[in-house]
Amino acid sequence: MGRRRCRATGALPQAIATLSRSLPAGPSPEIFRRAKFDRPEAAPVLWQLLFRVLAPPAADSTWSSLAPEAQAQVVKSALHSLGYPRPVLAQFPEGSRELLLALSWLLARGPLLEQLLDKTRVQLGDQLPQFEALGSLGPPVLHVETEGPMDLRRVQWLMGKLRFRWRHLISSQQEQCTLLGKIHLYTSGCHSHQNLGHLSVTETEMLRDPESSQQLLQALECENTRLEAALEWRCCELVFWQWMDTVLDACPVEGPSVASQPTVLPMISEHGLGELELIEQELQALQEELQEVAESRRAAWEAQVRGLGRGPEWGTTRKALQESVERELAALQGSWEQSSRSDQLHRPHRLVRSKEGAPGPQGLRAAEVIRMLSAQEACLKRMLHQLQSQCQQELARLSGTLPDLIWILAPRH
Amino acid sequence: MSIVTVQLGQCGNQIGFEVFDSLFSDSHCSQGLCSKRENEAYQASCKERFFREEKNGIPIARAVLVDMEPKVINQTLSKAAQASRWKYGQHACFCQKQGSGNNWAYGYSMHGPRHEESIMNLIQKEVEKCDSLSGFFVIMSMAGGTGSGLGAFITQKLQDQYSNSLKMNQIIWPYGTGEVIVQNYNSILTLSHLYRSSDAFLIHENDVVHKICAKRMNIKQISFSNINQVLAHQLGSVFQPTYSSEGSFHYRRNPLGDLMEHLVPHPEFKMLGVRNIPQMSENSLAYSTFTWAGLLKHLRQMLISNAKMEEGINWQVRPPLSGLPPLGKMSVNKELHFNTSIANLVILRGKDVLSADVEAFKDPALYTSWLEPVDAFSVWKTQRAFNKYEKCAALVSNSQFLVKPLDMIVGKAWNMFASKAYIHQYTKFGIEEEDFLDSFTLLEQVVASYCNV
Numbered sequence: 001m002g003r004r005r006c007r008a009t010g011a012l013p014q015a016i017a018t019l020s021r022s023l024p025a026g027p028s029p030e031i032f033r034r035a036k037f038d039r040p041e042a043a044p045v046l047w048q049l050l051f052r053v054l055a056p057p058a059a060d061s062t063w064s065s066l067a068p069e070a071q072a073q074v075v076k077s078a079l080h081s082l083g084y085p086r087p088v089l090a091q092f093p094e095g096s097r098e099l100l101l102a103l104s105w106l107l108a109r110g111p112l113l114e115q116l117l118d119k120t121r122v123q124l125g126d127q128l129p130q131f132e133a134l135g136s137l138g139p140p141v142l143h144v145e146t147e148g149p150m151d152l153r154r155v156q157w158l159m160g161k162l163r164f165r166w167r168h169l170i171s172s173q174q175e176q177c178t179l180l181g182k183i184h185l186y187t188s189g190c191h192s193h194q195n196l197g198h199l200s201v202t203e204t205e206m207l208r209d210p211e212s213s214q215q216l217l218q219a220l221e222c223e224n225t226r227l228e229a230a231l232e233w234r235c236c237e238l239v240f241w242q243w244m245d246t247v248l249d250a251c252p253v254e255g256p257s258v259a260s261q262p263t264v265l266p267m268i269s270e271h272g273l274g275e276l277e278l279i280e281q282e283l284q285a286l287q288e289e290l291q292e293v294a295e296s297r298r299a300a301w302e303a304q305v306r307g308l309g310r311g312p313e314w315g316t317t318r319k320a321l322q323e324s325v326e327r328e329l330a331a332l333q334g335s336w337e338q339s340s341r342s343d344q345l346h347r348p349h350r351l352v353r354s355k356e357g358a359p360g361p362q363g364l365r366a367a368e369v370i371r372m373l374s375a376q377e378a379c380l381k382r383m384l385h386q387l388q389s390q391c392q393q394e395l396a397r398l399s400g401t402l403p404d405l406i407w408i409l410a411p412r413h
Numbered sequence: 414m415s416i417v418t419v420q421l422g423q424c425g426n427q428i429g430f431e432v433f434d435s436l437f438s439d440s441h442c443s444q445g446l447c448s449k450r451e452n453e454a455y456q457a458s459c460k461e462r463f464f465r466e467e468k469n470g471i472p473i474a475r476a477v478l479v480d481m482e483p484k485v486i487n488q489t490l491s492k493a494a495q496a497s498r499w500k501y502g503q504h505a506c507f508c509q510k511q512g513s514g515n516n517w518a519y520g521y522s523m524h525g526p527r528h529e530e531s532i533m534n535l536i537q538k539e540v541e542k543c544d545s546l547s548g549f550f551v552i553m554s555m556a557g558g559t560g561s562g563l564g565a566f567i568t569q570k571l572q573d574q575y576s577n578s579l580k581m582n583q584i585i586w587p588y589g590t591g592e593v594i595v596q597n598y599n600s601i602l603t604l605s606h607l608y609r610s611s612d613a614f615l616i617h618e619n620d621v622v623h624k625i626c627a628k629r630m631n632i633k634q635i636s637f638s639n640i641n642q643v644l645a646h647q648l649g650s651v652f653q654p655t656y657s658s659e660g661s662f663h664y665r666r667n668p669l670g671d672l673m674e675h676l677v678p679h680p681e682f683k684m685l686g687v688r689n690i691p692q693m694s695e696n697s698l699a700y701s702t703f704t705w706a707g708l709l710k711h712l713r714q715m716l717i718s719n720a721k722m723e724e725g726i727n728w729q730v731r732p733p734l735s736g737l738p739p740l741g742k743m744s745v746n747k748e749l750h751f752n753t754s755i756a757n758l759v760i761l762r763g764k765d766v767l768s769a770d771v772e773a774f775k776d777p778a779l780y781t782s783w784l785e786p787v788d789a790f791s792v793w794k795t796q797r798a799f800n801k802y803e804k805c806a807a808l809v810s811n812s813q814f815l816v817k818p819l820d821m822i823v824g825k826a827w828n829m830f831a832s833k834a835y836i837h838q839y840t841k842f843g844i845e846e847e848d849f850l851d852s853f854t855l856l857e858q859v860v861a862s863y864c865n866v
Contacts, residue, residue: 151783153679160678168670170577171414175545 012243015236021229022113024052024120036247038097046099047072053106053116054078082106097251104244113230122219125200125350126180184353196352331382414547414667416462416652417539418476419567422560423485424585425552426478427637430489431645432552433474436463437499439649439800446764446798451662455797458654458664464499465542472499475543477535478506479567481513481524481559505539507532513558517599518842520562521606533570540575547669548579551611555603556587556596565606572610579669582611583648586618586818595835597826602844604819605852608859613677615685616815617644621721629692629723646800647687650807651760655793665793675791676756676811681862686814688715689807692723703804705761705769712759712806713773719752719814732778753866754779754812756789763804766794781866816863823856 013029020026027045034042051071055078066074079102086101106112180201187199199207206213399407420429440459445452464472474493478501480486486508493500507528513520540546549571553564564582571580584603587596607614622643626635630643651672657665665671677683690712691703711723718730730751757779761769775786799805829835830849840846 153781154783156681157679157784157788160680161674164579164670164674164678167577167579168667168674171545171547171667171670174577175414178544 011236011239015233015239018229018232018236019240022117022226022233023049024116024226025049032100035096035100036250038095040096042096043099044068046096046103047075050075050079050099050103050106053103053112082109097247100247101244101251104241104247108241113233117223117226117230120223122216122223123350124202124216125196125352126184126202127350180351181353184351188353196350198353200350331379334379414462414545414670415465415475415543416547416550416669417536417543418463418474418550418552419536419571420476420478420489421551421553421564421567422480422557423482424554424557425560425564426480426485426489428583428585428641428644429476429478429552430492431638431641432648433463433476433493433499434496435642435645435649435800436653437472439653441498442798442801444798444801446803447796451797454664455654455795462547462652462654462668471497473502474499475539476501476505477532477539479508479532479535479559479563480506481509481511481520481563483508483510502539505535507535513562515556515558515593515595515599516838516842517558517562517565517595517602518839518844520558520560520564521566521602522562522843524559524563525566529566529570532567533574536571546575546578547667548581548612549575550581550583552583552585553603554585554587555600556585556591556593557599560585561599561603565603565610568607569610579613579673580611581613581615581669581673582607583615583617585644586616586620588619588623589821591619595829595838597822597829598835598839598849600822601826601852601856602848605855608683608855611683613673613683613685615648615687615809617647617687618721618818625692625722628725630694632694643692647689647807650689650762650799650805651687651809653762653795653799654797655760655762655795664795668793672758672809675758676809679755681859682755682811682866684811684815684819684859684863686810686812687807688712688721688810689805690715690723691802691805698801698803705765705804705806708804708806709759709769709771709773712808716754716757716774716808716810716812717752717779719750732776752813753781754789754810755781755784755866756791756811758791758793758809760793760807760809761804762795762797762799762806763802764796764798766796766804769794813863813866816860819856820860823853823860827853 016029016032020028020032025048027042027049031042031045035046047068048071051074054075055071084102084105086098086105183201183204184198187204188197190199191197191203202216206216396407399405418429418432420426436459440456445455447455460466460472464474467473478486478489486506490501490506509524509528513524536549551564551568551571553560555561568580568582571578584607587593587600593599604614619640622640623635625643626632626639630639632639652668654664655668657663676685690708691701693701711726714720714726714728714730715723717732718727720726732751757774759771759774761771771790771792774790774792777786780786780789830853836846836849839849
C-alpha cells in the first residue's frame, strides 16, 4: 500500500501538470489539490476554465465579456443540458470540489481534449466554412422575455431586417469567394507543396508581412506544446483517475436523492468488454420496449380498422395510405443516409484550386460537396414545407372554432 | 460593394446619365472642404460603387441601357462621349427599332419575353465585372410603355435570377396632367407588379421637381434636362459615401443594404420619398450661408407637414401631443394633416456636420406606435461637402408622403376601368381584366396600410 502510494505521489503532480498543459489556460496542479479539499480560492479559476470549455465557440468574443456570475450561469445550464448527474452546483463562487468533479466528468465522458484542440487549431490554408449538422443541439441560449404583447407589424419589421442581413451575409460570402479565387489564381505555382500548387490567404500574408509570420510561428509552437502534452496525458491519465476516486470519496455523503440517481459518473478504471456488455443489455431492453409499444399500437389500430368496410373505396384508400407511408419512410431513410454521409463535411477542409482533370489525391471535390449540400437543402425544404402545412392546418382548425371569422389566405407569389 | 444600374426607356436613360454625371462631378470636385486623404477615400468609395476602371483610365459607368427606340440611347451615349470624363461600356446597351406605344401590356408581354435573354445577358456581363454586388438600381418611369411595362418585367427577372441581391426601383411619378391618356393604367400595373418583386421604390414626382425648378431655382423655361439634374442631385446626396458609424471615418461599404434595412424591412411599406435642402441653384450658393439648426428645422417641418419644397411650408402642422388620443385615422381628403412616418433616414454632408443635432427627429410623436424612434430613425454623416454645397441635408422617408398621389392615381384608373376605356389595348397583349383587379386590390391594401399607420 505504502509503496504504491509512494510511486503515485511522484507521478500524480506530473500527470496533473500534463493535463493542465494540454488544456487552454489550464490551472496549476496546486489548484487541483486545493479543489480536492474544497478550498474557496480554487473556485474562480475552475469556473473560468469550465466556461472556456463549455461556451459556444462562435460567440467567444461577446461571451467572454460576461460577468463572472453570468458565466457561472452558462456553465450550469450547459452542464445540465449535457446530462450532468450530480445535483446543481453550489452557488457561485464556492464549491471548488464540485467544479473539479464536473471537469473530470467532462473529461471522462467524451473526447474533450481533442475537441478543445480542434477548436483552437492554427489554420494555414483557406478553410471551407464549417457546416452545422442537421438538427444538432445548439448551445444553451439565454432566454429573453418580451414585455407584453407586441404589434404584429413590429415582428414583421424585425423579420424583414433579419432577411436583409441574411442577404447581406450571402453577398459578403460571394465577395469573399471571388477574392479568394483571385488570390488562388494569382499565386498559382508559388507553393512548394506539389499537390497544393498555390498559396492561401495566410501564406500570402506571411510573404507580404514578415511580422505576421512571427506571430504564426508562435501560435504553432503553442499548439505543438499542447499537442505533446495531450499525448503524454494519454499515457499517465490512469494515475489521475485513481486520484479522482479519492476526491469522490472525500465528498460528504449526500441525502438519499443522490443515491437514487443512477451513477453515470463513468470513472473509467478499466476499458474493455464490461462496457460493451452493458450497452448490449441496454439495447436489448430498448428493443423489447419498442416491440411492446408497437404491438399495443398495432392491436389498437386493428381494432379500429376492423369496423370499417371492405368496399372498393377502402381498397384505394388503403393503397394511397401505403404509398404515402412508403414515401415518408423513403424520405426518412434518405435523410438518415444524407446525415451519415455528410459527416465528411464537418471535418475541416482546405480549399485548393486545381486544374480540371488533375488527379486529386484525397479530399472532397467541389462538385461532390455541392451535391451533398443540395441534398441537405432539399431535405430541409421538405421539412419546412411539412411544418408550414402543419401550421396552416392548425390555423385553419383554430379559425374554424371562431364562428364569425372568414379565412383569407395570402396569395402565393 | 457595387451597384449595377439598369436604365429603362427614355426617362430612365436621360435620368441615368444625369445621375452618373452628378456623381462623377461631385467625386472629382475640388471644393470638398476636407483633407486630401479624405477626398481620395471618398472618390475611391464612389468609384467602386458606380464606376469601373478601364485600361486607359476613363471610368466606365456600371450601367446597362435599355430602350425600344434608338434615339435617346444614342443621345445619351454621345453626351457621355463628348464630355469624355466618364463613359458607358461599349456593349452595354440594348435597343430596338420600334417603341412600345405607351402600352404597358406591350412592354410587359411582348418586349419582355422577346428580349429577355439579350437584356439579362447584358446585365450578367456587368455583374461579372463587379467584385461584390450590392444590388441593382432600376431607373424607369411609370407612365410610358417601355419603362413601365418592360421595367416591371425586368425587375421580376432580376428577382428570379439574383434573389440575394437588393433591388431598388427609381420610379418617376408622372405629371398629374400628363400627356399619356392611359398613364394611370400603366402606373397601377407597374406599381402592383413591382410590389411583388422589388425591395424598395424611391419615388420622384415630376410635379414636385418641376415646382422646385420653377420656384426655388428660378428657371424660366424648364426642360427635362433641368428636372433630371435636380433629381440627380437628390439621388447623389443620398448615395454618395458617408461614414459607416458614429465616430468612424471609414466610408460605409453598403449604403443600399443599410438604407433598405433601416427603411423598408416591412413588406407592405416599400414606398420612399426624398426631400433635400437647401434647394437652390448653384449660382446662388455663394451668397448664402446656413446653419445645421436652421436646415434641420426646415427639413423636419417639411417631413411632418408633407411639404415638397423648402418654401411655403405649413408651420401650423404639429405632431400630436403624447397622451392625447391620436389625430384620428388619416383621411385622404383632409388638407391639414400630420404626416406620420414609419422610418426616416437623414443624410448630412458638409462643414461641422459632427455637431449637427438631430434630436428633434427622434421625437416618438413623429412615428408610428409600433416602432421606437431608435429603430425608426437613422442618420448618416460625412464632412465632405457635396457638389459645392457647404452644408446639405437629405431625407429619405418611409411615410405617408405618397398616400395622396397614390390614391389619386388609383381613383382615376378605377374610373377609367369602370367604363372599360382602352382596356382592349391591354387585353390584346395578354393583360386581362383580372390582372387589373389584382392590381387594384394590392394597391388599395397598400393605401389602407399606410393610412392606418
